[in-house]
Amino acid sequence: MTFYERLMQLDRRWIYLAIAIAVIIPVLLPFKVPVYITPEVRSVYNFVENTQPGEIIFLAIDYDPNAMAELHPMAKSIMRQAFSKNIKLIISALSQNGPGMAEQLISQISKEYNKKNGVDYVYLGYKPYFGIVILAMGQNYRIPFPTDYYGTPLDSLPMMDGVRNYDDVKGIIDIGGGNITEYWINYANGRYKAKVALGVTGVMTADYYPFLQSGQVFGILGGLKGASEYERLTKREGEATEGMSIQTVAHLVVIAFILIGNIGFFMSKKKK
Amino acid sequence: MVTDLTTAIWNTVAVFLTFCIFSFLYKDNPFYKIAEHIVVGVSAGYFAALLLWDGLVPKLWEPVVKQGKWYYLIPGFLGLLMWTRFSKRYSWISRFSIAFYMGIATGVAVPLYVQNYVLRQLISTMLPVHFQNLTGIFNLLIILGVLCSLIYFFFSKEHKGAMGLAARVGIWNLMVGFGAGFGLTVMGRVSLLINRVQFLENYFPSLIRFIR
Numbered sequence: 001m002t003f004y005e006r007l008m009q010l011d012r013r014w015i016y017l018a019i020a021i022a023v024i025i026p027v028l029l030p031f032k033v034p035v036y037i038t039p040e041v042r043s044v045y046n047f048v049e050n051t052q053p054g055e056i057i058f059l060a061i062d063y064d065p066n067a068m069a070e071l072h073p074m075a076k077s078i079m080r081q082a083f084s085k086n087i088k089l090i091i092s093a094l095s096q097n098g099p100g101m102a103e104q105l106i107s108q109i110s111k112e113y114n115k116k117n118g119v120d121y122v123y124l125g126y127k128p129y130f131g132i133v134i135l136a137m138g139q140n141y142r143i144p145f146p147t148d149y150y151g152t153p154l155d156s157l158p159m160m161d162g163v164r165n166y167d168d169v170k171g172i173i174d175i176g177g178g179n180i181t182e183y184w185i186n187y188a189n190g191r192y193k194a195k196v197a198l199g200v201t202g203v204m205t206a207d208y209y210p211f212l213q214s215g216q217v218f219g220i221l222g223g224l225k226g227a228s229e230y231e232r233l234t235k236r237e238g239e240a241t242e243g244m245s246i247q248t249v250a251h252l253v254v255i256a257f258i259l260i261g262n263i264g265f266f267m268s269k270k271k272k
Numbered sequence: 273m274v275t276d277l278t279t280a281i282w283n284t285v286a287v288f289l290t291f292c293i294f295s296f297l298y299k300d301n302p303f304y305k306i307a308e309h310i311v312v313g314v315s316a317g318y319f320a321a322l323l324l325w326d327g328l329v330p331k332l333w334e335p336v337v338k339q340g341k342w343y344y345l346i347p348g349f350l351g352l353l354m355w356t357r358f359s360k361r362y363s364w365i366s367r368f369s370i371a372f373y374m375g376i377a378t379g380v381a382v383p384l385y386v387q388n389y390v391l392r393q394l395i396s397t398m399l400p401v402h403f404q405n406l407t408g409i410f411n412l413l414i415i416l417g418v419l420c421s422l423i424y425f426f427f428s429k430e431h432k433g434a435m436g437l438a439a440r441v442g443i444w445n446l447m448v449g450f451g452a453g454f455g456l457t458v459m460g461r462v463s464l465l466i467n468r469v470q471f472l473e474n475y476f477p478s479l480i481r482f483i484r
Contacts, residue, residue, distance in 0.1 A: 016297045023462070023469050069467030070460060096319045099326075128327045135380065146330065186381075190388040202460030206453040213414075214396030216388065223456060224463040243466045250462045 002271060007264035015257055022253040026246040033245045040212055041229040044197045044219035047171060048078060053086035056159075056169045058194075060184065061105070062130070063177030064097035067201050073227035073240035074199040075105060075175045081234050083113035088159055089121040090141070090169060094130040094180050103149060117150070118157035125149030131183045138192040140164050171195035171218075181208065189216050199226065274478040283475050290468055417445045 001009075051057060059078060063071045082089055093102035106123050115121055124145045127133045136143040141164065147153050154160045166172065172194050174184040181198055185208075188194045195218055198208055202223030211217045221230055224247060227240035274280045292307035332348045335341040350369040356362040397418050402408035423435065424442030431439040 013298060019462075019465070023465055027466075027469050027473050066464075069463045096322060097315055099322065100318075126322060126326050127331075128323055131377075131381075186384050186388050190384050190392075202456040202458075202463060203453075205456045206449065210393060210396070214392050216392060223459050224466070225459065239467075239470060242470070243463060246466045246469075247459065247462055250466075251458065254458055254462075 002268065004264045004267040004271065007260060008268055018253055018257070019250060022249045023246055026249045030242065031245050032241075033248050035225075035228050035232050035241065035244055037229050037233060038226075040220045040222075041226055042219075042233065044078075044173065044199075044221060045081070045230060045233040047195075047197060047219065048081050048085070048087065048173075051082075051085070051087050051170050054088065056088045056090060056163065057082055058090045058092075058166070058169045058172040060172060060174040060176065060180070061091060061093045061098060061102040062095045062174055062180040063201075064095050065101050066097075067177030068101065069243075070201045070223050070227060071175050071177055071199060072105065073224070073238055074221050074230060075102075076109060076238065077227070077230045077234050077236065077240075078173060078175070078199075079106070079109045080112070080236060083109065083115050083120070086120075090124065090159075090163075091121060092124045092133075092137075092145075093126050094133060095176075095178060096126070096128075099126040099149065118148070118152065119159055122154070122157055122159050123149045130180045131187065134180075134183050134187045135191065138166050138188065138194075166192045166194035169194075171197065173197045173199065175199040175221075177201050177204075185211055185216050197221075273474050274482045276482075280479060280482055283479070287472065287475055290472065294468075416441070421445050 048057065059075070059082075061075055079089065091102065091106060093099040103123065103125075106121065110117070110121060113120075117123065124141065125148065127144045133144040137145075141160070142154050145154060148157065162168070166188060172184060172188055174181055174196060176184070176198065177200070181200060181204065184196050184198075189196045196216070197219040198211075198217050199221035200208055200223070202225075205220065205222030205226075208217065208220055212220050221227060224240050224243050228237075228244045231237050231241045274283050289307045289310065292303040295301055296304040332344055332351075335344040336348070350372055353369045354366050356365040397415060399411035399414060400408065401412045401415065420438045420442035422442070423438040424431075424446065426435075426439075429435055
């Protein structure tokens with residue numbers, strides 16, 4: 001068996017080990033990599049930045065704990081930016097395993113800025129069948145959510161006074177880890193012409209760029225890179241920024257394996 | 273981060289489960305199976321409770337019992353019919369509910385999908401081509417990319433000559449798309465690993481601090 005043939009039959013566990021080492025070493029020996037801001041991320045940042053104190057943004061936290069790694073840093077940064085500017089938030093969590101996680105996040109960030117439920121933000125929580133919920137909220141938030149997550153009627157919350165539907169919020173930012181994102185574009189933007197921006201996982205990002213180009217969404221935060229760009233813009237670097245240096249090393253290892261694999265493939269083919 | 277006894281216990285459970293899942297990378301084993309079954313069980317239980325308290329109770333029980341809106345029983349009854357799926361003899365009854373749901377979903381979705389996924393996307397490829405700046409050139413690339421990719425999926429004529437060339441450009445274009453998708457997928461998967469490693473990195477020192 002030639003060297004190239006042996007290369008082609010490399011046990012995949014060696015690749016796992018190499019990736020693990022590539023991730024662990026930069027965690028133990030941290031370093032910084034430059035993060036460049038892309039226009040689609042800046043657009044979301046500018047949107048929040050240009051929102052006036054007292055105005056409302058709808059933040060949809062539509063992911064399960066399995067997407068926390070990429071999407072939690074985005075949600076944290078956007079919430080911090082909004083609360084620091086006294087912007088009010090209406091928050092929903094339409095992913096089935098996400099409401100508890102979202103509640104934990106909201107209580108953590110709202111405590112940091114001393115924000116009160118019902119006054120500075122409203123957490124609507126979860127209702128099944130996100131497509132129908134998104135459509136119904138376009139008419140009135142009270143149709144799918146007569147009460148908030150804590151069981152308080154929306155009509156008794158001071159922040160919801162005179163707030164009926166998407167017309168009463170400046171825009172929607174959907175942080176999504178599944179196909180709920182599609183429904184925000186199709187129903188909230190398509191049907192009700194609401195301004196929509198997205199924060200999506202790396203896997204989903206490429207699928208949603210056509211909607212950016214068509215103007216159906218005004219900004220996209222894609223995966224950990226998008227989250228790190230947002231952290232950089234808000235000048236509060238966190239786990240996403242820390243993760244980018246680790247990501248860089250891991251990517252170099254993946255690229256090396258792709259090159260080795262292809263060289264092995266072509267050389268063993270040539271020998272035959 | 274371990275700060276008290278409760279977080280110490282739960283974080284230790286999380287660390288154990290993390291290692292159980294990672295152990296699959298070596299080979300399948302009972303620890304991995306335990307962790308996998310816990311994930312499935314917890315998700316199913318959580319969702320069932322959520323459906324009961326955020327769906328059935330506020331959307332059916334309370335309107336009927338507390339507000340006297342008896343007509344909510346009609347969709348409730350249609351929902352009940354879905355359970356006939358478990359019987360070979362009566363499963364046909366569930367088709368009434370499915371037909372109702374399909375009718376509404378199709379009526380709502382089809383016009384919007386045509387508008388937002390076909391027409392809006394078509395409009396966004398009708399771009400001005402010019403050579404005054406990079407935007408004009410990129411617009412040309414988008415138009416050529418869309419046309420060539422569509423030609424690749426046009427099977428009524430043999431891919432030869434100009435048609436063959438366009439189809440070839442189309443497949444290259446698709447490959448670039450798949451490459452971008454693959455790159456982003458790698459980033460996503462590595463991010464998950466990074467998150468777990470960061471969690472472990474925080475866990476061990478904070479546990480030692482707590483024990484001391």
